[in-house]
Amino acid sequence: xxxxxxxxxxxxxxxxxxxxxxxxxxxxxxxxxxxxxxxxxxxxxxxxxxxxxxxxxxxxxxxxxxxxxxxxxxxxxxxxxxxxxxxxxxxxxxxxxxxxxxxxxxxxxxxxxxxxxxxxxxxxxxxxxxxxxxxxxxxxxxxxxxxxxxxxxxxxxxxxxxxxxxxxxxxxxxxxxxxxxxxxxxxxxxxxxxxxxxxxxxxxxxxxxxxxxxxxxxxxxxxxxxxxxxxxxxxxxxxxxxxxxxxxxxxxxxxxxxxxxxxxxxxxxxxxxxxxxxxxxxxxxxxxxxxxxxxxxxxxxxxxxxxxxxxxxxxxxxxxxxxxxx
Amino acid sequence: xxxxxxxxxxxxxxxxxxxxxxxxxxxxxxxxxxxxxxxxxxxxxxxxxxxxxxxxxxxxxxxxxxxxxxxxxxxxxxxxxxxxxxxxxxxxxxxxxxxxxxxxxxxxxxxxxxxxxxxxxxxxxxxxxxxxxxxxxxxxxxxxxxxxxxxxxxxxxxxxxxxxxxxxxxxxxxxxxxxxxxxxxxxxxxxxxxxxxxxxxxxxxxxxxxxxxxxxxxxxxxxxxxxxxxxxxxxxxxxxxxxxxxxxxxxxxxxxxxxxxxxxxxxxxxxxxxxxxxxxxxxxxxxxxxxxxxxxxxxxxxxxxxxxxxxxxxxxxxxxxxxxxx
Numbered sequence: 001x002x003x004x005x006x007x008x009x010x011x012x013x014x015x016x017x018x019x020x021x022x023x024x025x026x027x028x029x030x031x032x033x034x035x036x037x038x039x040x041x042x043x044x045x046x047x048x049x050x051x052x053x054x055x056x057x058x059x060x061x062x063x064x065x066x067x068x069x070x071x072x073x074x075x076x077x078x079x080x081x082x083x084x085x086x087x088x089x090x091x092x093x094x095x096x097x098x099x100x101x102x103x104x105x106x107x108x109x110x111x112x113x114x115x116x117x118x119x120x121x122x123x124x125x126x127x128x129x130x131x132x133x134x135x136x137x138x139x140x141x142x143x144x145x146x147x148x149x150x151x152x153x154x155x156x157x158x159x160x161x162x163x164x165x166x167x168x169x170x171x172x173x174x175x176x177x178x179x180x181x182x183x184x185x186x187x188x189x190x191x192x193x194x195x196x197x198x199x200x201x202x203x204x205x206x207x208x209x210x211x212x213x214x215x216x217x218x219x220x221x222x223x224x225x226x227x228x229x230x231x232x233x234x235x236x237x238x239x240x241x242x243x244x245x246x247x248x249x250x251x252x253x254x255x256x257x258x259x260x261x262x263x264x265x266x267x268x269x270x271x272x273x274x275x276x277x278x279x280x281x282x283x284x285x286x287x288x289x290x291x292x293x294x295x296x297x298x299x300x301x302x303x304x305x306x307x308x309x310x311x312x313x314x315x316x317x318x319x320x321x322x323x324x325x326x
Numbered sequence: 327x328x329x330x331x332x333x334x335x336x337x338x339x340x341x342x343x344x345x346x347x348x349x350x351x352x353x354x355x356x357x358x359x360x361x362x363x364x365x366x367x368x369x370x371x372x373x374x375x376x377x378x379x380x381x382x383x384x385x386x387x388x389x390x391x392x393x394x395x396x397x398x399x400x401x402x403x404x405x406x407x408x409x410x411x412x413x414x415x416x417x418x419x420x421x422x423x424x425x426x427x428x429x430x431x432x433x434x435x436x437x438x439x440x441x442x443x444x445x446x447x448x449x450x451x452x453x454x455x456x457x458x459x460x461x462x463x464x465x466x467x468x469x470x471x472x473x474x475x476x477x478x479x480x481x482x483x484x485x486x487x488x489x490x491x492x493x494x495x496x497x498x499x500x501x502x503x504x505x506x507x508x509x510x511x512x513x514x515x516x517x518x519x520x521x522x523x524x525x526x527x528x529x530x531x532x533x534x535x536x537x538x539x540x541x542x543x544x545x546x547x548x549x550x551x552x553x554x555x556x557x558x559x560x561x562x563x564x565x566x567x568x569x570x571x572x573x574x575x576x577x578x579x580x581x582x583x584x585x586x587x588x589x590x591x592x593x594x595x596x597x598x599x600x601x602x603x604x605x606x607x608x609x610x611x612x613x614x615x616x617x618x619x620x621x622x623x624x625x626x627x628x629x630x631x632x633x634x635x636x637x638x639x640x641x642x643x644x645x646x647x648x649x650x651x652x
């Protein structure tokens with residue numbers, strides 16, 4: 001049976017544990033590492049206890065077999081699993097420790113399935129090259145519109161001369177904007193989104209466009225356009241921006257857009273006024289919409305982008321595909 | 327420079343010639359085979375003459391270097407090109423000569439880029455296995471909703487537990503139904519579609535659901551469900567069917583559907599009454615729409631399905647991807 005290791009015991013990590021240990025899968029989960037330490041799940045008792053912690057939303061260090069200080073990537077590299085699932089928070093400022101973690105894994109030829117956008121958004125060609133060189137496979141469908149095959153669709157359009165794309169990629173800001181439309185102030189809407197389990201305690205990753213910008217960067221690279229996160233022009237979603245854009249007919253959406261100019265991608269994430277008839281207008285709640293413009297026509301892809309349980313299922317699907325291919 | 331050979335000099339074949347010889351591409355077209363013979367394009371004069379025939383919509387046998395009786399697959403196998411483009415008519419009755427052509431090519435390890443659905447719809451696992459065994463790559467994005475990344479999206483959903491799909495996959499019948507809505511009888515609409523260059527002289531491949539059924543079969547296989555063309559329940563589009571389904575609010579669409587029952591695909595292509603609010607209702611002209619139902623949610627993919635020049639561009643994109651990978 002194939003073995004898997006998990007980095008991260010937050011919402012997505014716990015859902016993965018529930019899938020791997022709570023349902024019938026041909027993958028054995030051999031360990032989990034959080035930011036503080038590791039649990040190696042060596043016997044059925046360890047596994048049962050881990051599943052209980054995941055189901056109850058508890059912390060990894062409450063596990064009786066918790067080894068404090070045994071951190072990623074060392075914990076997994078020692079075990080050499082067939083797959084490492086990465087469900088740790090992104091780190092867009094320095095790219096670390098995420099970059100070091102990915103590097104150590106692929107240099108050991110360990111396959112990665114990730115929901116973390118850090119390394120792809122900052123160093124797309126570097127990590128792809130490293131992986132290929134070392135025969136490691138990367139699954140990252142969960143990084144963009146998890147639930148909706150956005151990565152695959154972008155890759156299919158690589159040689160088609162896409163001229164531009166427009167998209168709603170960040171579920172949290174879309175949810176927040178929906179609440180604002182219902183009459184809440186932006187800060188009330190953020191507070192409610194945190195309570196509803198959608199927004200992170202620090203909502204700037206979503207509202208300042210970091211998350212959408214990272215996704216947009218990955219899509220650009222799939223299209224064959226070189227781009228990195230810092231190339232994206234980001235305009236934060238503020239009370240003022242919403243007020244100035246909202247009109248009688250228009251809805252305000254956080255729009256991620258890409259335009260190809262002289263073979264180069266021009267990338268932007270900004271609040272925009274969107275009118276009825278535009279497919280972005282109908283992006284509700286956690287649904288993502290991606291529109292590609294090419295050859296005088298438009299391709300529309302639309303689907304769910306979360307929540308954590310769906311992201312976990314997408315990661316499992318990536319893992320099954322990798323195990324079948326390797 | 328990579329070399330390519332082309333089977334078929336109909337609408338799509340001519341568009342491919344225009345792309346390969348009339349625009350700047352890193353692929354050299356070394357020969358074309360029609361149902362009657364072959365032209366080997368050895369020098370610039372042969373190429374210029376072939377491009378002229380393609381642009382003027384003429385027959386291959388008008389070429390001064392035409393070799394009558396040199397047929398597929400022998401013509402290409404002798405030349406051993408890097409890619410063979412297949413743009414010959416489908417052959418759903420016996421599967422021949424298409425099956426023999428594909429077999430001969432993959433056994434020589436020759437990569438195939440095809441717009442013909444025959445072999446994938448009839449013998450999906452056989453041809454995929456043969457290709458893998460012989461190290462040949464298959465590009466077939468042009469077989470389903472060419473222009474829209476339907477194959478890639480389906481493959482991405484393989485391990486996601488899709489419960490059903492509903493789609494408008496046949497551009498011709500959709501175009502015909504649009505004309506019927508404008509007041510034409512079915513036979514008038516068919517006649518007009520033939521004149522507009524959309525319908526084939528024998529429209530039964532489209533109106534009796536063969537084309538949509540073949541596409542549906544390929545999507546089912548991409549989803550990991552075993553299926554062959556003859557498993558599809560096909561209900562022809564007739565004047566009576568349209569009359570009985572059309573209502574004040576409903577539009578009649580040729581709907582291709584798949585339902586998973588006990589792990590098996592139940593496949594059907596039939597005229598259906600579709601109501602406003604249903605994304606299939608808004609499928610206009612040559613646009614295809616594919617809806618996936620899974621995990622309590624829906625994924626929507628929508629885009630252009632033709633015409634021939636677009637199909638040719640999709641085939642070129644497949645070829646460029648294959649050349650990069652091989």
